[in-house]
Amino acid sequence: MKKKLKLKILAGFMLLVALLIVAGTVSIIEFIKISRSVNALIEDNYKTIEASKTMLEALERSDSGILLILLGERDDGREILKSAELQFNKAFKVAQNNITETNEDKYIEIIGNFYNSLKDKIEITLDSRNKIGDMGWYHREVYQSFLDVKHAVDELMSLNQNSMYEEATILKEKSHRAIMPGIVAIAGALVFSLMLSFFISRYYVSPLGELAEAIKNYHPREKFIKTNIRSEDEIKKIEVEVNNLIEKLVKFHNEQI
Amino acid sequence: MRTEVIIKFTGFVLLFNAFFLIISSLISIFLAETSAIPLLFSGLICVIFGLFPFIFVEDHDEISFSEGLVIVVGGWIIACLIGMLPYLMWGGEFNLINAWFESVSGFTTTGSSILNNIENLPKGLLFWRSSTHWIGGVGVIMFVLLILPQSTSTRLTLLNAEMSELSKFNFRYKAKKVVHVLAIVYVGLTLLQTLALTIFGMSLFDAINHSFATIATGGFSTKNLSVAHFNSSLIESIIMLFMVLSGIHFGLLYGTFTFKRENIFRSHVVRSFITILFLGVFFVSAKLYTTGVYNFWESIRYGAFQVISLGTTTGFATADSANWPGFTHIILIYFTIQCAMVGSTSGGLKFDRVYLFFKSLRKQLTLIQHPRAVVVVRINDRPITEHLETLTLVFLVLYIFTFLVTTLILTSLNVDLYTAFSASIATIGNVGPGFGEVSSLSNYAGLPDLGKFVLTINMLMGRLEIFNIIALFMIKRGNF
Numbered sequence: 001m002k003k004k005l006k007l008k009i010l011a012g013f014m015l016l017v018a019l020l021i022v023a024g025t026v027s028i029i030e031f032i033k034i035s036r037s038v039n040a041l042i043e044d045n046y047k048t049i050e051a052s053k054t055m056l057e058a059l060e061r062s063d064s065g066i067l068l069i070l071l072g073e074r075d076d077g078r079e080i081l082k083s084a085e086l087q088f089n090k091a092f093k094v095a096q097n098n099i100t101e102t103n104e105d106k107y108i109e110i111i112g113n114f115y116n117s118l119k120d121k122i123e124i125t126l127d128s129r130n131k132i133g134d135m136g137w138y139h140r141e142v143y144q145s146f147l148d149v150k151h152a153v154d155e156l157m158s159l160n161q162n163s164m165y166e167e168a169t170i171l172k173e174k175s176h177r178a179i180m181p182g183i184v185a186i187a188g189a190l191v192f193s194l195m196l197s198f199f200i201s202r203y204y205v206s207p208l209g210e211l212a213e214a215i216k217n218y219h220p221r222e223k224f225i226k227t228n229i230r231s232e233d234e235i236k237k238i239e240v241e242v243n244n245l246i247e248k249l250v251k252f253h254n255e256q257i
Numbered sequence: 258m259r260t261e262v263i264i265k266f267t268g269f270v271l272l273f274n275a276f277f278l279i280i281s282s283l284i285s286i287f288l289a290e291t292s293a294i295p296l297l298f299s300g301l302i303c304v305i306f307g308l309f310p311f312i313f314v315e316d317h318d319e320i321s322f323s324e325g326l327v328i329v330v331g332g333w334i335i336a337c338l339i340g341m342l343p344y345l346m347w348g349g350e351f352n353l354i355n356a357w358f359e360s361v362s363g364f365t366t367t368g369s370s371i372l373n374n375i376e377n378l379p380k381g382l383l384f385w386r387s388s389t390h391w392i393g394g395v396g397v398i399m400f401v402l403l404i405l406p407q408s409t410s411t412r413l414t415l416l417n418a419e420m421s422e423l424s425k426f427n428f429r430y431k432a433k434k435v436v437h438v439l440a441i442v443y444v445g446l447t448l449l450q451t452l453a454l455t456i457f458g459m460s461l462f463d464a465i466n467h468s469f470a471t472i473a474t475g476g477f478s479t480k481n482l483s484v485a486h487f488n489s490s491l492i493e494s495i496i497m498l499f500m501v502l503s504g505i506h507f508g509l510l511y512g513t514f515t516f517k518r519e520n521i522f523r524s525h526v527v528r529s530f531i532t533i534l535f536l537g538v539f540f541v542s543a544k545l546y547t548t549g550v551y552n553f554w555e556s557i558r559y560g561a562f563q564v565i566s567l568g569t570t571t572g573f574a575t576a577d578s579a580n581w582p583g584f585t586h587i588i589l590i591y592f593t594i595q596c597a598m599v600g601s602t603s604g605g606l607k608f609d610r611v612y613l614f615f616k617s618l619r620k621q622l623t624l625i626q627h628p629r630a631v632v633v634v635r636i637n638d639r640p641i642t643e644h645l646e647t648l649t650l651v652f653l654v655l656y657i658f659t660f661l662v663t664t665l666i667l668t669s670l671n672v673d674l675y676t677a678f679s680a681s682i683a684t685i686g687n688v689g690p691g692f693g694e695v696s697s698l699s700n701y702a703g704l705p706d707l708g709k710f711v712l713t714i715n716m717l718m719g720r721l722e723i724f725n726i727i728a729l730f731m732i733k734r735g736n737f
Contacts, residue, residue, distance in 0.1 A: 011312045015305045022301055026294055173348050177291070180346040181298050188302055192309070195264065199313040202261055231315060 005204065005234045012196050016189060023185030030178030037171050044100035045164040051098070052157035054091035055111070056150065058084045062122065063146050069125055072132055081122060088115065095156065101163050104156070111152040118145040207235045215242060223250070262320060263327050265310040270332040270397050274339055275303035277388040281343070285381025292379035295346035303339055329398050330721060330729050336397045337361045337717075340389050347382060350374070354706045361713040363389030364397065365720035366604060368476025368572035368689030369680075371702045371709065375481050380462060383479050387466040393720070394473025394602040395443050399436060435508075442507040442514075443602070447472045450499045457491045471499045474603040476572025476689040482698065483574040490558060493575055497565050501534070504569030504597030524637050530598055530608045537564040537592055541585045548582050560585075563697065568592035570603040572689025572697075579696030586692055590679065593688045604687030604719045606656050613641065613649045648724075655723050660685045663715050670705045680704070684712040685719040 061084035068077035092111065099105050121142045125131050207229045214225040224243040229236050278300035285293035320328070340360035344351040351359065355371045362369045363386055372378070378386070447468050454464035463479050470477045480486035484496055502510065505527055513520035521527045542560030545551050551559060559576040566573045567589050578589060596605035613636065620632045634641045660681040667677035672694070679691030680701070690697040694704070701709060718726055 008312050012309065015309055015312075019302070019305050022298065026298055030294070173291070176348040177294065177346060180295070180348075184298070184302065184342060184346065188306070192306070195306075195309060198260070199310075203313050 008203075008233070009200070012199070016192050016196070019188055019192065020185055023181045023188075026181040027178050030174060030181070034171060034174050034178060037167060037174060041164060041167050041171070044098070045160040045167065047098050048095050048100075048104075048160045049157055049164070051091040051094040052153050052160070055088055055095070055153045056157075058088035058091065059146060059150055059153070061087070062118070063143075066122060066125055066138065066142055070132060070134065070138055078126065081126075085119075101159055104159060107152065107156045107159060111149060111156060114145065114149040114152050118142070118149050121145050203231060204235065207231065211235065211239055211242070214239075218246070223247070258321070258324055258327065261310065261314045263324060263331060265314040266320075266328040266398075267331050267335045268307040268310040270336055271303040271307035271339060273397070274336055274392065275300045275307060277392060278303060278343065278385060281381045281385035281388060283381075284384050285379055288380055290379035290381050292343065292347050292382040295343045296381050296385060298346065299339065299342040302342065326725060326728055330725055332397045333364065333393075333717065333721060336389075336392065337364050337713075340364055340385075343382060343385055347379075349377065350702070354709050355702075358701065358709045358713055359386070360389060361716050362689075363387075363475065363477060364393035365687050365716040366390050366393050366473045366475040366570070366602060367684055367687045367716045367719075368470065369684060369695070369712070369716075370477065370700045372700060373702055375479065383466060384462075386477050387469040387475075387479070390473040390475030390477055391447070391469040394469075394475065395439055399439060438511045439507050442510050443472060445514075446499060446502060446510075450495065453495045453499075454492060457495060458489060459487065459492060467496065468499070470573070471496055471571060472503050472602065474500065474503050474569050474571045474597065474601070474687075476566070478573060484562070485575045485698070493558065493562055496573060497562055500565050500569045500571045500573075501531075503571070504601050504603050505530070506598045506600030507602075508600050526598065526609055526612055526636060529612055533595075533608075534565060534568050534592075537568060537588055541581075541588050544582055544584050550581060563589060564592060567688055567690075568595070569597045569601075570605055570686055570688045572683075574690060574697035577696055577698040578690075579692055579699070590682065590692070593679070593682050593686050593691070596686050596688070604716075605685060606653070609636070610649050610653060612636070613646065614653055616641075617646055617650060652723065655727075656685065659715065659718055659723060663711055666711050667704075667708050670708045672704060672708055676704075680708075680712060681715060684715040687716060687719045 061080055065077045065080035065084060068074075068080065070077075092108075092115070095111075096108050099108065125137075125142065131137055207227070210227050210229065211225075214227045218225050224246055225239065227239055229239055278296055282293055282296035282300055284290075285296055337357070337360045340363060341356040344356035344359055345353065350372055358369070358371050361367070368390070375383075450468040450471055451461075451464045454467060455461055459467065466477075466479045467484070469475070476483075478484060478486070484493060487493075505521060506524070509519060509521045509524055509527060512518070513522070538557075538561045541564050542556045545560050546553055546556035550556070562573070562575045563578050565571075570593075578585065594606060595611050596607050597603035599607045599609045613634065616634045616636070620634050623630060623632050634646055660678075663681035663685065664674075664677045667680060668674055672680070676691065676693030676695055679693055680695045683689055683691035683695065690699075695701050701712070704712070
């Protein structure tokens, strides 16, 4: 098959371009995946972890509120309890609307049940004036309920933290897979360029040099120039045309004589 | 030497690898695995670099022997380099040196691994891992010779560079026929074993992968516990049978199946090989039983599997031989050094050379007694030339020298002597598992990076039969 010089060089560059396009596309796809994973990480786990922290903070404040009531500081205690309840409910709602892990709904349900039980005990404390100073009641009933809710929230937070850690590990792998095609493509392109320059030198530069040398060394007694060009491209065509020219010149010269 | 011709031939090797990479990537795509892109991208790199030389390089004349040698050695190195790309791109336990180690171990059919958790690998990548065994088993250039139309002299030159002098001994065919015989036996055995394993309960995927690893005498399994995972004596028996068949000269196997005169029943070498394997099984099993490691049947079951696995350079495992008595270790180390027959897919020293060594030894002893006697060494009633005899003895010395140097390097890197020694002989013999830290159910992950790299050189030396590598340096120095 006769291949033109232009076609050969173009084909070589097209392969290089194909390599870079594919590497770029792969990297883009992988980076989009990473971006999605980061979003998922924030949406799925981080929100719930933050909500859990808020719930824990609200619980601690509720505990302080109850203790204040039991110590006789009723108004201050009531105030703290009210704002803590609001804070807890808000955070609880966030967690409730962000169920992303397996069995996470059950964890939420348990928190809800334990919190309702704690709320009942808080109501009893608020309703009954004879509970003031009764630390035994606090330890037996309220503190136990407080611990139950706290543990349930801790478990929800652990579930999301573990999942976040796993996701981060996967993310690390994904970023590796996003970077590698680029690195391989750069290395490949370097090798490819070396090969291309070798082929250009071997098949175009050297034959041209050979042709120039043959023309330079041409002696009028010879009928044509001699080269070792084996290709069937434009360079061979030049050789053939130079020989045709010599033939014509010789013919013209002979006619003149 | 014409660089462009060498580049063109190594391009063929890349295209052949691309075929298996694309199949592996299709498996990954079908199973929605994370290895799909690394495999597909590596396949594309192979296609681009494989096709590129065709644009420029015109049809060539015959190739010289030195060109053939560079093509063969270069083909192996290029295959190993490309083979590591999917591992490297996928990540996990694969860093640069680990990916290189796994790739070289695969192509050279050594079967040593750096993976702590093989089952964590996606199936596509597992298939590629086994494919490297299958491509390397019969030689990366052999497939090029099989598929592409080459002139007779080109085929002969490449065949001479790929196969050792001794390997050609039992092939009484022309170069083209030798390639066809190898391909028929290789593909035939693979299909038969896959069928047998599937019938006896292995999944098709595991059956294909284990067949690739068995027929290539490689040893990569898809399971962390290797063949022990299946805990089936039937599966073990099938694998043992095919390990033995893969360790025998393929020309003789072809002769047997086609009722030719040159067959396994008439070969003294095959008879001796089988006898020694049998003796190995007997002594190891007896020791295991008498020392109470296993009961009677278990001693035979585990003893036989381990001896055949190491004796054929496959490297599968059904038990952790690291805990076996020292006597069994000595026998197993002997089989790791001896390896299987020439003309098979096994690497390393090869049994035929050991056989020839003892024949030469007998000849020398006779010559001491009768200095004027004319003694000719014969194998299967055919005389062996003095040249081949000398070549074999030189190879033996070089082989021992190489693994001793590797042991020395490993011990200098603070690897314990037993591990260093067994790892060296297991890698140069393309066997796989050694003893100590690198025992049959363990891996090479714990070795230092430089040690792993040295062992990969060992694997390539074992696969390319040392001489080719030395000859390559001689070409560079202009002495060849």
